[in-house]
Amino acid sequence: MTLKKEQIKEIKNLLRFKLDNKLNKYVRETTSMPFLAKLMQDSEKVAAYSFIHSLATTLGMSVYEQVSKIIAKENFDKVETSYDIEGEITHEENKTITKILQEIKNNSRKADKEKEIKEILECKKESGRKIKVRADLFLKKGDKEFYIEIKTAKPNIDVFAKSKEKLLQWVALRKKKVNTILAIPYNPYHPEPYSRFTMQGYLDEEKELYVAEKFWELLGGKETYKEVLEIFDEVGKEFKDKIQGKIKEVARRGIGS
Numbered sequence: 001m002t003l004k005k006e007q008i009k010e011i012k013n014l015l016r017f018k019l020d021n022k023l024n025k026y027v028r029e030t031t032s033m034p035f036l037a038k039l040m041q042d043s044e045k046v047a048a049y050s051f052i053h054s055l056a057t058t059l060g061m062s063v064y065e066q067v068s069k070i071i072a073k074e075n076f077d078k079v080e081t082s083y084d085i086e087g088e089i090t091h092e093e094n095k096t097i098t099k100i101l102q103e104i105k106n107n108s109r110k111a112d113k114e115k116e117i118k119e120i121l122e123c124k125k126e127s128g129r130k131i132k133v134r135a136d137l138f139l140k141k142g143d144k145e146f147y148i149e150i151k152t153a154k155p156n157i158d159v160f161a162k163s164k165e166k167l168l169q170w171v172a173l174r175k176k177k178v179n180t181i182l183a184i185p186y187n188p189y190h191p192e193p194y195s196r197f198t199m200q201g202y203l204d205e206e207k208e209l210y211v212a213e214k215f216w217e218l219l220g221g222k223e224t225y226k227e228v229l230e231i232f233d234e235v236g237k238e239f240k241d242k243i244q245g246k247i248k249e250v251a252r253r254g255i256g257s
Contacts, residue, residue, distance in 0.1 A: 002221045003071065008231060010070050014063065015235040022058055023239075023246050026051060044251035051250045055243075060152050064185045067228065068137050068150070071220040076139045083138035085147065087173040090128035096120055097168045101161065104202055111164075113204040120171050133169045137183075139219075146179040146218075148210075153188040157200055164202040182208055183215040 003011075028050050037046050065081045073079045096119050103109040139146040147170040149163050160182075167180035182203060187194045194211040203209045210218060216225035236243075 001227065002223050003227050004074065007070055007074060008227075011067055011228070011231050012235055014066055014070070015232065016238070018058060018063055019235070019239050019243070022055055023242055026054060026246070026250075028250060048247045048251045051247055064150055065136055068219055071216070071224060071228070072137070072139055075220060076141045078138070078140040080138040081136065083135045083147075084132050085135060085170055085173050086130070086132045088128050088130050089169060089172045090123060090126050092123040092126065093120055093172040094128065096123055097165065097172065100168060101165060104164070105161070105200070107201070111201055111204040111208070113207040116168060117171050117177050120168060121175070121177070123172075125175070131169070131173070133166055133173065135170065144179065145174070146181060148181045148183050150183045150185065153184055153186060154196060160196075160199050160202045167208060180208065181210050183210045185212070185215065187212040
């Protein structure tokens with residue numbers, strides 16, 4: 001087992017808290033979905049969908065970051081979530097980043113992490129503008145720094161482009177080679193490799209894209225992804241009846257057409 005008993009307990013308690021909070025405080029935001037209701041011809045299932053979607057959003061917004069921190073703190077010297085990197089980005093660095101993004105968009109270059117870092121670090125250290133760019137997760141071990149953006153499983157092209165810009169800005173702000181990563185907690189295309197058409201070549205897939213096992217094993221070592229899924233499974237079984245009961249409750253209320 002990779003995870004320690006205390007880590008497992010902490011993750012389980014986090015999930016229990018989040019589920020209890022969702023079950024007790026959930027109020028349906030959407031009361032009318034007329035087009036979906038007409039197509040489905042089942043207002044109860046449409047109503048239940050609103051709760052399941054809300055639960056999935058809760059996972060995406062906060063749980064992955066917090067679980068990541070619980071796992072990583074045993075293996076890294078420093079671990080922070082919602083970590084702001086502040087500093088000055090020079091005019092030449094900004095121009096170089098814009099050029100890299102535009103050339104990738106125009107298909108006149110391929111994403112190449114090492115080459116991009118080299119181009120940014122070769123820029124003149126003249127004056128520029130102060131900016132602050134947040135990382136969802138920051139890790140440090142010895143002299144190695146990791147700046148991580150955590151995204152949902154199916155980002156659109158604008159998200160990939162914006163995330164790539166962040167990855168490049170972190171290098172410019174730190175003025176040295178650092179590890180910048182876009183992490184996706186699971187692969188929705190499993191067992192096929194992750195291949196999202198909206199990536200549009202923005203990422204160096206080997207060095208910048210960490211999906212499912214690759215991400216969780218960075219944090220905790222081999223088999224971490226499997227162990228995290230087992231924890232979710234165990235808590236899911238604990239809450240199965242409560243969740244099913246909530247879905248039935250929401251469904252009974254129906255949803256307007």
